[in-house]
Amino acid sequence: MKLLRADLTxxxxxxxxxxxxxxxxxxxxxxxxxxxxxxxxxQAIFEHPALLAELRRRSGGxxxxxxxxxxxxxxxxxxxxxxLAQAQRQLxxxxxxxxxxxxxxxxxxxxxxxxxxxxxxxxxxAGALAGPFVVAILQQRAAPWWAYGLLPVAIVGATTPLxxxxxxxxxxxxxxxxxxxxxxxxxxxxxxxxxxxxxxLLLSLLTAPHQRARDVEAIASSPQQLPWTVDVGAxxxxxxxxxxxxxxxxxxxxxxxxxxxxxxxxxxxxxxxxLERHLxxxxxxxxxxxxxxxxxxxxxxxxxxxxxxxQPGAIIGFLVFAVLVFALCKQRVLVAGIxxxxxxxxxxxxxxALLALWFIAVLLVLYAHxxxxxxxxGAQWSLYMSAPAAPFALLRGKLxxxxxxxxxxxxLVGAAGVGIYEVEPGVLPVFGGIAIGGTFAALGVLAAVGTxxxxxxxxxxxxxxxxxxxxxxALGLVLGFELVVxxxxxxxxxxxxxxxxxxxxxxxxxxxxxxxxxxxxxLLYGAVVLALGCLLGRRNYRRLLTPV
Amino acid sequence: xxxxxxxxDKLGRDFSGKWAVRDLELAVQPGEIYGFLGQNGAGKTxxxxxxxxxxxxxxxxxxxxxxTHTGNxxxxxxxxxxVPDTPPLYDYLTGRQYVALVASLWHVGRQxxxxxxxxxxxxxxxxxxxxxxxxxxxxxxxxxxxxxxxxATAPRVLLLDEPSSGLDPTxxxxxxxxxxxxxxxxxxILLSTHGLELAEQICHRVxxxxxxxxxxEGTVAELxxxxxxxxLEDVFxxxxxxxxx
Ligand SMILES: Nc1ncnc2c1ncn2[C@@H]1O[C@H](COP(=O)(O)OP(=O)(O)OP(=O)(O)O)[C@@H](O)[C@H]1O
Ligand SMILES: [Mg+2]
Numbered sequence: 001m002k003l004l005r006a007d008l009t010x011x012x013x014x015x016x017x018x019x020x021x022x023x024x025x026x027x028x029x030x031x032x033x034x035x036x037x038x039x040x041x042x043q044a045i046f047e048h049p050a051l052l053a054e055l056r057r058r059s060g061g062x063x064x065x066x067x068x069x070x071x072x073x074x075x076x077x078x079x080x081x082x083x084l085a086q087a088q089r090q091l092x093x094x095x096x097x098x099x100x101x102x103x104x105x106x107x108x109x110x111x112x113x114x115x116x117x118x119x120x121x122x123x124x125x126a127g128a129l130a131g132p133f134v135v136a137i138l139q140q141r142a143a144p145w146w147a148y149g150l151l152p153v154a155i156v157g158a159t160t161p162l163x164x165x166x167x168x169x170x171x172x173x174x175x176x177x178x179x180x181x182x183x184x185x186x187x188x189x190x191x192x193x194x195x196x197x198x199x200x201l202l203l204s205l206l207t208a209p210h211q212r213a214r215d216v217e218a219i220a221s222s223p224q225q226l227p228w229t230v231d232v233g234a235x236x237x238x239x240x241x242x243x244x245x246x247x248x249x250x251x252x253x254x255x256x257x258x259x260x261x262x263x264x265x266x267x268x269x270x271x272x273x274x275l276e277r278h279l280x281x282x283x284x285x286x287x288x289x290x291x292x293x294x295x296x297x298x299x300x301x302x303x304x305x306x307x308x309x310x311q312p313g314a315i316i317g318f319l320v321f322a323v324l325v326f327a328l329c330k331q332r333v334l335v336a337g338i339x340x341x342x343x344x345x346x347x348x349x350x351x352x353a354l355l356a357l358w359f360i361a362v363l364l365v366l367y368a369h370x371x372x373x374x375x376x377x378g379a380q381w382s383l384y385m386s387a388p389a390a391p392f393a394l395l396r397g398k399l400x401x402x403x404x405x406x407x408x409x410x411x412l413v414g415a416a417g418v419g420i421y422e423v424e425p426g427v428l429p430v431f432g433g434i435a436i437g438g439t440f441a442a443l444g445v446l447a448a449v450g451t452x453x454x455x456x457x458x459x460x461x462x463x464x465x466x467x468x469x470x471x472x473x474a475l476g477l478v479l480g481f482e483l484v485v486x487x488x489x490x491x492x493x494x495x496x497x498x499x500x501x502x503x504x505x506x507x508x509x510x511x512x513x514x515x516x517x518x519x520x521x522x523l524l525y526g527a528v529v530l531a532l533g534c535l536l537g538r539r540n541y542r543r544l545l546t547p548v
Numbered sequence: 549x550x551x552x553x554x555x556x557d558k559l560g561r562d563f564s565g566k567w568a569v570r571d572l573e574l575a576v577q578p579g580e581i582y583g584f585l586g587q588n589g590a591g592k593t594x595x596x597x598x599x600x601x602x603x604x605x606x607x608x609x610x611x612x613x614x615x616t617h618t619g620n621x622x623x624x625x626x627x628x629x630x631v632p633d634t635p636p637l638y639d640y641l642t643g644r645q646y647v648a649l650v651a652s653l654w655h656v657g658r659q660x661x662x663x664x665x666x667x668x669x670x671x672x673x674x675x676x677x678x679x680x681x682x683x684x685x686x687x688x689x690x691x692x693x694x695x696x697x698x699x700a701t702a703p704r705v706l707l708l709d710e711p712s713s714g715l716d717p718t719x720x721x722x723x724x725x726x727x728x729x730x731x732x733x734x735x736x737i738l739l740s741t742h743g744l745e746l747a748e749q750i751c752h753r754v755x756x757x758x759x760x761x762x763x764x765e766g767t768v769a770e771l772x773x774x775x776x777x778x779x780l781e782d783v784f785x786x787x788x789x790x791x792x793x
Contacts, residue, residue, distance in 0.1 A: 041605050292648045294658035303641065303649050310681060311640040376633040387653035388625035547604045547617075 031128035042136035045288035069234035074129035077548035081197035108268035136192035147240030154233030178277030218456035302398025324546030343505035361409035378458040433519035444533025445504030553736035561606035583747040584740035586757030592740035600630035629703030635694030639683035654701035668696040708739040
């Protein structure tokens, strides 16, 4: 109870202190935005009575149950993500663990507190993603007021047990198999979960409502296929929407939660041993002993590369990203229509498809690379500030490193093009040329946004508080990137429109004649955006390096 | 006498209305080792950060080697070295790589940098750890790596915030020897410390900071004389007004 009270007090302190309120506001804005999207989506479904009628027919009158189940499916997603990607740090590396182990009390208390914390965060995320959708359905069905009170029960029921299983499995594995390989495996799994979740989120945000309606139909018309915890929650809420209290579902859910708690308590006893083994196990290591070059920008580039190559987690992230890109290509996300466009020559369609995939891939990593410019060096900022180096030399070194990292998505998509789509030989150089122009443009946006003093200035302890500013930075980055590639999008729309108007589509010879010009234009455009971004970034960097 | 290497005039800094340092008058001569003493929160770190150009003074001016941060910032930084309380190491660089990075930031040539860096790492007993990632370093090792990195830039004015905290006796000895050698070469050194012994042994002059001002300063012998030949500890307690037996 004391640990719980301490956490609640800390949470309360967030409200009463200025810095804390900023963190809370940041988290809240992000979650609220996701919630708003979920709300709009629910409204979009109600605007399609045909879809609802179809659902009713297919589910045998149980469409509310199915819809609620669809909404609650976000819960296990979030639980899997947080359980695999974040829990390891909380279980084995949280600074409070030391204190909790020293406290005279039962040995399961600390790990249970980890579960409580993780459960709370998971419930917040799941609430934001699933809550508005469910509330919209309840509202539409004119549910009684107490039905809304059951929503948290359903959310906790659909997240906590799964989360507990993930935590328990990690404790057991670490207790008996700790070592280099275990560390490597959990890093890989964590990275996969992170990337997987963000892709799921991105895809569900990017997918057009009518496309998503098909998913809704698939899940909602056969509620029997929902995971058990989600199904029970959906049943509870569906009954509540009719004004009935499904006592059986409620007891089942509460019983399940209690059973989770006691089972986790048992496993938690292994935590102390697991922690010891984790601390004793060495992280996998890679390092080079070669001497570094002399020029400062080159040293900075080397430093960024070394930090990546010598950090196993980062390399794993790159590999996992490769898997993800191949999966996206295999699924033909966004490009199925482009590839089968009957009015375009195969080369043009394939180039466009690869470019669309490249765009998604870059969008996925852009935020991560932005951190390299200022955010992640927060603790070292005092070093840069006290160095007599020209700010732009630092920035230039970092930007060249990021440019190299940004070639990774390009290479992957190119390889996927050869391996999966079996593109024509002429396609790759064209794709490469345009995508390099695009990489320049992306780098330009990074240089401008990733150094903006308003978003990136570290405080006196070298920290950049997570939350609000990071959120706006991500938003600015994505919008900025979309803005700079907008001309390409318009060009594409124009091309498709033009091809459709011709009777026999776009002739291949015409396309071939124009190709070199398009590549040159892309490279030139990218270079101009990069130059502008560098100018802004240079000014920003100078300001970031001035004391306040 | 030469112009002081470090000179402040009514230097002050406030944090949302609360003055951490106020009306600070400081003059440190070239080649001198000056020790800052003071209770926790007295303003030592704040002063050092202002001198290092990491924090803008709210009042007053400062000159280091005749230069100011506003006028010729780049030239001033080139001659200045700063060792903060928590060293800003990169977790995923090795100690040797970190030294190379810092020296490059100060425009030290490649060969000079590698030679000097290796010698310093050796001198501070870091030879065998230099090719391990900083992530695994102990507290004291981190500190020593950063000290080696800063000394590799051959600063003319050196600011150190509690350089000896966390160091083992052997390393403290090596540090003292290094600082004395630097001072003999003409480097001006300003350090803050809670170790009165360190202050007595290597500082040419010490100043006791209280409430953001220098309450008293002079050579250790002078201070002790002024307080009736009591120990430096007693002088400290009396000056900072700590109740004691
Ligand atoms: N970033 C900051 N924001 C607000 N107040 C600060 C900040 N930095 C320092 N202070 C305040 O300034 C005063 C002086 O702090 P400083 O860190 O300079 O003390 P110090 O002499 O170095 O102490 P110590 O011996 O504990 O290191 C303290 O009251 C501290 O609370
Ligand atoms: Mg201090």
